[in-house]
Amino acid sequence: MVPDDRSHGDKTPTALITGAAGGLGSALADALAPTHALLLAGRPSDRLDALAARLGAPTWPLDLTDAASIEAATEVLTDLDVLIHNAGVCYPGRVAESSAEEWRASFEVNVVGAVALTLALLPALRAARGQVIFINSGSGIKASPGMASYSASKFALRSFAYSLRADEPDLRVTSVHPGRFDSEMQRALVAYEEGDYDPARFMSPETVAGVVAQAVHTPPDAQVHEIVLRPR
Incomplete structure (x- = not known):
């Protein structure tokens, strides 16, 4: 399947991925590297630099909690084919265990x-x-015990995606709702649950990234509104 080049003829489409240094972020970059010019966004780190060197793609310094960082990172972009919001934070905890600071931090990154x-x-x-x-x-479809602030932020993010699709009909907007997949966030959640971590119980980041890439490559006469993935 070929990428969507509706506006650019033979020009290689561009994709910006936030949280690119993480496990899913790097898997997304690998999945799109054959068809897209990548912008690997995130806070500066050795992992981000290593991914950029491996793929021959530029890093894009970005702090989602810093308005000035967002302004500086975006002012030079005049067109962008794909924006993937992958960065996120999670503070495991039931409602009574959570703090207002954790709720603010969850919404600051995941939504605002x-x-x-x-x-x-x-x-x-x-x-x-x-x-x-x-x-x-x-958790953006059904809240789970111990995921209070995270679930609330993901419900809000889903609502924003719906509003963006309704208000910007020339854009194609997709919400991806993976179940549990192997990641650092998943390890932290299993530790909170006092369980033993077994990656085989979860989907791989590459599986999730492959499905996202299929959505990116959807032919231009259609769009994928929502994807729900669960481990077998």
């Missing part, structure tokens, strides 16, 4: 940061008639 970045990149996305993909969660 994603909204701010999308708004900053709207002109570039409109120019390309591009795609916005939100890596959401199963």
Whole structure:
């Protein structure tokens, strides 16, 4: 299946991935590298630099909690074919165990940061008639015990995706809701649950990234609104 080049003829489409240094972020980069020019966004780190060197792609310094960082990172982009919101934080805890600070931090990155970045990149996305993909969660459909602030932020992110699709009909907008997959976040959650971590119980990041890539490559006469993935 070929990538969507509706606006650019033979020009290689561009994809910006937030949280690119993480397990799913790097898997997304690998999945799209054959067809897209990548912008690997995230806070500076050795892992991000190593991924960029391996793929021959530029890093894109970005802090979703810093409005100035978002402004500086986006002002040079005049068109963008794909924006993948992959960065996120999770503070495991039931409602009574949670704190207002954790709720603020969850919403600052998972919702407000994603909204701010999308708004900053709207002109570039409109120019390309591009795609916005939100890596959401199963917790954005059904709240689970011990995931209070995270679930609430993901419900809000899902709502934003629906509003963006309704208000920007030239864009294609997809919410991806994977169940539990092997990641550092998953390890932290299993530790909170006082369980033993077995990666074989979960989907691989490559599986999730492959499905996201299929959505990116959907032919231009259609769009995928929502994807729900669960481990077998």
